[in-house]
Amino acid sequence: AQKITQTQPGMFVQEKEAVTLDCTYDTSDQSYGLFWYKQPSSGEMIFLIYQGSYDEQNATEGRYSLNFQKARKSANLVISASQLGDSAMYFCAMRWGWEGGRRALTFGSGTRLQVQP
Amino acid sequence: GAVVSQHPSWVICKSGTSVKIECRSLDFQATTMFWYRQFPKQSLMLMATSNEGSKATYEQGVEKDKFLINHASLTLSTLTVTSAHPEDSSFYICSAAPPGPSAFFGQGTRLTVV
Numbered sequence: 070a071q072k073i074t075q076t077q078p079g080m081f082v083q084e085k086e087a088v089t090l091d092c093t094y095d096t097s098d099q100s101y102g103l104f105w106y107k108q109p110s111s112g113e114m115i116f117l118i119y120q121g122s123y124d125e126q127n128a129t130e131g132r133y134s135l136n137f138q139k140a141r142k143s144a145n146l147v148i149s150a151s152q153l154g155d156s157a158m159y160f161c162a163m164r165w166g167w168e169g170g171r172r173a174l175t176f177g178s179g180t181r182l183q184v185q186p
Numbered sequence: 187g188a189v190v191s192q193h194p195s196w197v198i199c200k201s202g203t204s205v206k207i208e209c210r211s212l213d214f215q216a217t218t219m220f221w222y223r224q225f226p227k228q229s230l231m232l233m234a235t236s237n238e239g240s241k242a243t244y245e246q247g248v249e250k251d252k253f254l255i256n257h258a259s260l261t262l263s264t265l266t267v268t269s270a271h272p273e274d275s276s277f278y279i280c281s282a283a284p285p286g287p288s289a290f291f292g293q294g295t296r297l298t299v300v
Contacts, residue, residue: 102287104289106291111293112224112277112279112293112294112296113291113293113294114230114279114281114291114294116288116289116290116291119287119288121287160229160230162289164289171217171218173220173232173235173281174220174230174232174281174289175232176229176230176231177229178228178229179229
């Protein structure tokens with residue numbers, strides 16, 4: 070079965086500190102892509118970062134980095150120097166195969182991050 | 187990044203009426219678009235895959251006669267909730283992907299059926 074698991078329903082972090090949001094996945098496929106999205110209270114899904122299964126280096130986008138451990142099937146999101154505006158719901162998602170836009174994403178249950186001043 | 191636009195952002199309708207939601211890819215062509223539904227405090231669940239020029243593919247448990255999908259052009263997919271009932275109240279959000287590894291979402295539509 071192909072599944073995405075986020076085990077942290079909620080996380081707290083102090084402003085300016087780093088935080089790691091966990092994500093594990095289960096698949097027998099060799100080709101897949103891993104995504105992280107931020108969903109503020111407005112509901113929009115903001116794309117943060119992408120990691121391909123064959124990418125040898127961990128993806129980074131500004132304050133976001135993805136700690137990709139293929140053997141462990143984990144794709145944790147690291148947010149450095151947290152800001153109050155980072156408070157939101159965060160979803161890990163996966164897309165199987167190399168068909169790009171022709172495949173839907175499967176989402177984890179999400180982690181609610183609250184940044185405290 | 188690529189832009190996906192969804193309208194309306196919110197809608198309130200009476201039970202028994204139909205509601206149409208539009209999803210547009212603004213700067214790329216999308217032969218495939220996806221419709222998801224999100225209930226409060228839950229994750230996004232795929233409802234259906236919209237294919238330009240052909241029938242949509244629905245996930246198990248999603249009534250195709252209730253959730254009509256039309257993908258008439260390479261930049262527009264519509265989801266029509268027919269004979270809406272209060273249990274259809276939810277957050278509906280579409281997604282599309284330009285060539286490459288990314289995937290973008292519309293702003294979402296909050297549907298309330300009264």
